[in-house]
Amino acid sequence: MWLGRCDPYSMTILDAVVLGAGPYGLAAAAHLRCIKGFEFRTFGDPMSFWSASMPRGMLLRSSWQASHIADPDRALTLDAYRAVSGNHLSAPVSLERFVEYGLWFQKHALPDLEPTKIASIDKDSTTFRVAFKNGEELRTRRVIVAGGIAPFAYRPIEFRSLTASFVSHTSEHRELEPFRSKQVAVIGAGQSALETAALLHESGAEVELIARCAQIHWLGWKARLQQLGPLAKLLYSWTDVGPAGISRVVSAPYLLQQFPREVQDRLRKRSIRPAGAHWLPTRLKSVRMTFGNHVTSARECGGRLRIQLADSTHRVVDHVFLGTGYRVNVSRYPFLSQRIVQDLSVTEGFPKLHGGFESSISGLHFLGAPAGHSFGPLMYFVSGTRFASRTLRSYMEKAQPNGRS
Secondary structure (H helix, E strand, C coil): CCCCCCCHHHCCEECEEEECCCHHHHHHHHHHCCCCCCCEEEECCCCHHHHHCCCCCCECCCCCHHHCCCCCCCCCCHHHHHHHHCCCCCCCCEHHHHHHHHHHHHHHHCCCCECCCEEEEEECCCCEEEEECCCCEEEECCEEECCCCHHHECCCHHHCCCCCCCEEEHHHCCCCHHHCCCEEEEECCCHHHHHHHHHHHHCCCEEEEECCCCCCCEECHHHHHHHHCHHHHHHCCCCCCCCCCHHHHHCCHHHHCCCCHHHHHHHHHHHCCCCEECCCHHHHCCCEEECCCCEEEEEEECCEEEEEECCCCEEEECEEEECCCECCCHHHCCCECHHHHHHCCEECCEECCEHHHECCCCCEEECCHHHHHHHCHHHHCHHHHHHHHHHHHHHHHHHCHHHCC
């Protein structure tokens, strides 16, 4: 289809545009291709967050079964990739191998993915206008945002005035070798903080982990409960999200939605609370850990960083890594116009979504973590791509008879 700068109303109007090429964007596009006559295009850099925003050497916390990106025929699984690629793959899956798998998935499910950068998305009374950074634009009836979590990296207020040479989020480093022999502090108690601390230690850095919690919550009960056989399946879903019992509830978003809002919120927070994979403790044995404490201030001091702690002690380090997670706020997506941001109904930064992941703005859909408030914690994980892509496809089929609205 031609893409140009002439009268936008003379353009062919697409049924949808998918924005994003991580697991959710790829899964959604793979399912939308099954709708006869449905005209859509997908834009994004495949697996870019996974390949550029996580330290080399990381491993996936999720189980093998929960790490497949969903395709309509279940043909593009990790098992299939291992069989055809000859790569040695086992759980836990390495970040590098998962990125390779994602690129293989994209090549087979979405060979026409377009890397064109989107500048802005706006809407008039009937359609969305998608403008590109090269000055071109198109019109579409629907926009499906699978933009990932990179814009939501959380930086505590104590560190916001400091430069990247002293403080950075764990998502901002691909290589940790430059920190060899440096003194570093890692803030947090979740998987990214814990694994970053382990990788820094293994790279030769002098590391201290500082966390508010009294102790680390380690994930290991599921493996031990597997000994119970069929009973274990009653307690845990294959999606590998949430603790025993809760796992079954949050694996079924429509069931979760039947609970009172306060219960939904409690189950969501319980399922994504900071925790570390069972294979990390041995790698952290030699790492200094300070629990029940937090940073109250931080300032440059003689070319290094002085951080003050709540217990009145302080540390002087070369760098601080923030393993402080992500806080969804869709207004941080830079491509959403100010008008869309103002008109969008949100709760604590999450868009309010209904059937088909559609927001309060007709035709605007959100997948992945931004859907977590409406559809539960499953949406934070790769295993949620199956529910999300199937639900989206079903909604589009009903909303657009014969592929047209």
